[in-house]
Amino acid sequence: xxxxxxxxxxxxxxxxxxxxxxxxxxxxxxxxxxxxxxxxxxxxxxxxxxxxxxxxxxxxxxxxxxxxxxxxxxxxxxxxxxxxxxxxxxxxxxxxxxxxxxxxxxxxxxxxxxxxxxxxxxxxxxxxxxxxxxxxxxxxxxxxxxxxxxxxxxxxxxxxxxxxxxxxxxxxxxxxxxxxxxxxxxxxxxxxxxxxxxxxxxxxxxxxxxxxxxxxxxxxxxxxxxxxxxxxxxxxxxxxxxxxxxxxxxxxxxxxxxxxxxxxxxxxxxxxxxxxxxxxxxxxxxxxxxxxxxxxx
Numbered sequence: 001x002x003x004x005x006x007x008x009x010x011x012x013x014x015x016x017x018x019x020x021x022x023x024x025x026x027x028x029x030x031x032x033x034x035x036x037x038x039x040x041x042x043x044x045x046x047x048x049x050x051x052x053x054x055x056x057x058x059x060x061x062x063x064x065x066x067x068x069x070x071x072x073x074x075x076x077x078x079x080x081x082x083x084x085x086x087x088x089x090x091x092x093x094x095x096x097x098x099x100x101x102x103x104x105x106x107x108x109x110x111x112x113x114x115x116x117x118x119x120x121x122x123x124x125x126x127x128x129x130x131x132x133x134x135x136x137x138x139x140x141x142x143x144x145x146x147x148x149x150x151x152x153x154x155x156x157x158x159x160x161x162x163x164x165x166x167x168x169x170x171x172x173x174x175x176x177x178x179x180x181x182x183x184x185x186x187x188x189x190x191x192x193x194x195x196x197x198x199x200x201x202x203x204x205x206x207x208x209x210x211x212x213x214x215x216x217x218x219x220x221x222x223x224x225x226x227x228x229x230x231x232x233x234x235x236x237x238x239x240x241x242x243x244x245x246x247x248x249x250x251x252x253x254x255x256x257x258x259x260x261x262x263x264x265x266x267x268x269x270x271x272x273x274x275x276x277x278x279x280x281x282x283x284x285x286x287x288x289x290x291x292x293x294x295x296x297x
Contacts, residue, residue: 096283102139153203180257193220
């Protein structure tokens with residue numbers, strides 16, 4: 001296929017001649033000499049391989065092919081104006097979409113206020129939030145279904161990441177448990193007590209197992225998938241639990257006691273992950289800015 005040797009200014013010259021049907025007036029409209037103007041028209045005709053205008057000493061008229069081309073150029077101009085207007089709307093965050101995958105605890109604690117503020121500022125932006133475990137959130141990111149993921153686990157090597165916060169862990173036990181008299185505990189104090197653990201595929205469990213000192217927790221244990229189940233089991237005295245700070249809203253019960261676990265090795269890094277080498281859209285960048293402000297608040 002032949003290369004297209006036609007510029008936007010060539011098309012501008014063509015449309016000026018189509019409008020004026022007069023070489024001199026069209027050249028003046030384009031601020032060109034008549035010879036330079038004629039050269040632009042000739043370049044289009046030579047590239048197309050067909051005459052676009054019939055010329056005489058008195059008249060300039062479009063050929064049938066020129067008339068078809070004029071309609072096409074008008075359509076292109078309209079499409080370009082529409083594309084530029086759409087781009088300006090995207091840049092001004094008047095339209096667009098932001099898709100986020102987040103751990104359930106992050107989705108429940110950080111995201112609601114950030115989304116509410118974002119929607120108040122940019123009501124035309126479509127916001128999609130998916131709350132899921134770390135592996136699922138990274139799968140959505142990898143497949144291009146979300147702009148970024150807020151996570152705490154999984155294989156992050158293929159992504160660009162930003163540390164948001166190092167989250168501490170807390171003990172949860174019944175109010176009448178022997179450990180409930182403490183305002184903070186060390187891991188060694190939990191040894192021998194029955195435990196209720198999160199499932200092994202959760203980022204909570206994965207980070208606990210990687211932490212130095214967790215091997216001291218030798219009591220019998222149960223595993224559950226959901227924090228609501230964990231809270232109910234602990235409330236019945238069936239064990240104690242260690243949970244991340246962001247999940248504490250699940251354990252606001254008069255029957256339960258919570259206190260921080262003072263262990264330097266025991267923390268969970270919460271990160272923002274995005275596809276490596278890809279810039280976030282203007283709309284997504286605005287969401288990240290609000291989220292960071294929400295975390296600092």
